[in-house]
Amino acid sequence: MTKTLVIGGYSDGDKADLSRTFDPLFLAGPEDLAGLDDAARADVTAVAYKGHKPFGAAQMDLLPNLGLIANYGVGYDAIDVDAADARQIKVTNTPDVLNDDVADIAVGMMLCQGREMMQASAWARSGNWAKNGEYRLNRKVTGSTVGILGLGRIGREIANRLAAFKMDIHYYARSEKDTPGWTYHSDPVKLAAAVDFLVVALVGGKDTEKFVSREVIAAMGPRGVLINISRGTTVDEAALLEALEAKKIAGAGLDVFLNEPDIDPRFYALENVVIQPHQGSGTVETRAAMAQLQRDNIAAFHAGEALLTAVN
Template identity: 75%
Template sequence: MTATLMIGPYSETDRDAMIEALDPVVVSGPGDVAGLDDATRAGIRAVAFKGHSAFGADEMDLLPNLALIANYGVGYDAIDVTAASARGIKVTNTPDVLNDDVADLAVALLLMTGREMEHASAWARSGEWQAKGEYPLNRKVSGGKAGIVGLGRIGREIADRLAAFKMDIHYFARSEKDTPGWTYHSDPVSLAEAVDYLVVALVGGKDTEKFVSNKVIEALGPRGIVVNISRGTTVDEAALLDALEAGKIAGAGLDVFLNEPNIDPRFYALDNVVIQPHQGSGTHETRAEMAALQRNNVLAFLQDQPLLTPVN
């Protein structure tokens, strides 16, 4: 009897590696757990989870011997960790291995939005360059003021990169951190007032819902650019859309949205937004490391070894 249940939309490579390592029962989403027969469900001790569909108390209760949920990804907001803890179920995630990729995408979104590179590309490709001459001037990014909302591991990677662009680094975090002279703000509105670029690197979940509020967005001002590589939930998206449409801020570079992939169609009408399809960690190298870390958490559990990256 197999002890592992694999849930979610995995790539072929990741699926094959998991099957080879753990011989799991495979379903495509949390909604499929109820369809498994009693004996199979009773045999499951570990879930290897991927995706954004909720995995909560109901699903856990369908698996009476579940003791581990190993999430694929650093963000585990799809998993009800409180419910898991109440049942003695351990949760793991895959931190750190994706920090570089996500930070790279954040910096690229900031530069692309600031330097209007999608528009400039269209200018060159559409014939406007020949017909109208130089692309209109835009803004200097280096030397600007950047505010990081959430100076965790990913936030710090972003700040380290932006510092090399001679940017003046400000940040919000729950407490002041040991930094190379970056400016701490205990209040996100004060942070937004101080900077032109607001890069959101918060953890997802209930606690950070709409943390970047209407008030924060308006404090950013007309030169302001919002970059979000965290979760769509961390920003008041309706307020962001209003501000972008009204020109209250200059633009946004976004990898994450509410209701992905069925994002608010208002985004498509905006030409001051660079849209990415939640590809922050979407590289072959990093996804292979994330899959390996997920598998190794399951293997450690099955072999009674300490979990590598526990969450609760």
């Protein structure tokens, strides 16, 4: 009897770990649900989900006895939580275990962007250093002014690191938070205007769609660098591409995009953008911790115990 259905692109190691605990059924994506027969679908009480394809009312209604959707990842914007609520389905995610890695990628992109580390590496490796002399001077990162958009757990990890780089830290959040003297802005446009680096650490989903609007991007000015480790949806990407191409802002460091992995090819032409393939949490250590937390939530559900990291 299949109680756990695993949906998404899991590694062989993750599949083995899931199989050891749950004897699950595997599907590549939610689009394969319709291919299961009624009995198999009726057996499913828990879904282990990984991916960014929508999992909403239509998918839930194919699983009449579903009680849990355990998401792999902290961002659960692919899952329609309102639809889950209406069906008394619980949703869990994997918060906290990935905060450090995502914050590391944010800081790494800031250093790479400001210090042009990828171009400098190419300069050395191509032999230009020997043939044509020193790489051009670039921009000091320590001591910059930074704005964190969304001072949740990941935003705070980023800010804590940047404090060690002697940065003047500003932030936007829905309300002022307890901080070590960081400057609160209730208006994201004013935040953008006040800082050199603007780091997007918002939750994804409909509420934050294009939160980094054309107006916010315009306010960054010619020294502004946008760093995004949240979701591609949080940024008005058309406005961002225009600003980058016209050099109305200095550059960007992006781990997330609209339509990943088929991102807008206009990004490839931009030398002032550090591109990462949504690898914020992509370490062996952290992905193992995320998979473990997902399994622990499913095991707790099957045992009738309290969920570890419930969303709803």
